Amino acid sequence: MLVENNASLQPYNTFGIVARAQTLVRVRSSDDVHALRAHPQLGPQPWFVLGGGSNVVLTGDVKPVVLKMEIKGRRLVQETEHAWIVEAGAGEPWHDTVAWTLAQGWPGLENLALIPGTVGAAPVQNIGAYGVELQDRFDSLDAIDLATGQSFTLNAAQCAFGYRDSVFKHAPAPGSAVGDVPRGMGLAGRAVITQVRFRLPKPWKPELGYAELERRAAEADVPPSPQQIFDWVCAIRRAKLPDPAVLGNAGSFFKNPTVTPEQCADIIARDPKIVHYPMPDGSIKLAAGWLIDACGWKGKTVGKAAVYEKQALVLVNQGRGETSVTGGEVMTLAKAIQTSVYERFGIRLEPEPVVV
The missing domain is CATH 3.30.465.10 (Uridine Diphospho-n-acetylenolpyruvylglucosamine Reductase; domain 3)
Known part of the structure; x- marks a missing residue:
């Protein structure tokens, strides 16, 4: 069990937000978890589990003991x-x-x-x-x-x-x-x-339910292999989503909301171009990115937090290093987007990341 005090968390969250952990414990085995529980000072304290930091918004320094999960194999x-x-x-x-x-x-x-x-x-x-x-x-x-x-x-x-x-x-x-x-x-x-x-x-079969994958498969001369689908997915994601190593972000910031068919019909009557998908349970999933874009948010900023210009579903960090975006700026922008979408469509967007 490796314990670090006053540890920077900026390298461990893909938004690149500046924050520190009073105590960070690198967990590399189940034994490390048991050792931490038995520790006289750290064991009784509250804990916060941190994986890759790709689904978290840090709004300040983290007081609970941070368990940085590094179990490999x-x-x-x-x-x-x-x-x-x-x-x-x-x-x-x-x-x-x-x-x-x-x-x-x-x-x-x-x-x-x-x-x-x-x-x-x-x-x-x-x-x-x-x-x-x-x-x-x-x-x-x-x-x-x-x-x-x-x-x-x-x-x-x-x-x-x-x-x-x-x-x-x-x-x-x-x-x-x-x-x-x-x-x-x-x-x-x-x-x-x-x-x-x-x-x-087994046996493997390609999952081509996504329109872009289906189009690429139709254009191919032979049925796609697993590696071909892997390559297509990587290319599609890189074309529309920013690399966190280049532009800090937490991926899709909001969940795609689901509504009843009646609610969807009402929205379509006002906005015929809304992107929507029928679900197996009879509900309709709406594209959150489309809703945000329709409200004019693409490219807008609050401080160093911005809506990605190529995909409105992604919020990004326009700062660098110690002048990075703050968690407060990210959440201020997120709440403004939620308000805007609700006022126009009557839909409440739910954030995907955990806010700490």
């Missing part, structure tokens, strides 16, 4: 007639893990290429892109109850996956225990994920 757990079961440590970079599975000949994650963050954060957010969500490829995960030190395993049903949602984003009920998870108890702030396992199905 990847392996094939099992191969059956129907699937490959692959495990990765919570601290492994997500995109590198996707590329690694393809290199091993185990396809299935290619539509989720180039999503920033770590493996351990992927189930928390139920990440998704280009027609695939993590829950579609999820097998199980291992975690540790921070209150009791108990190790436990959750399957997909116990993770209660939803659209950018899971049991890890909901507060636990008073007095609940890990064993209560199947009854819907939350685990936000209660558990830390250590390993995640994926079920990559």
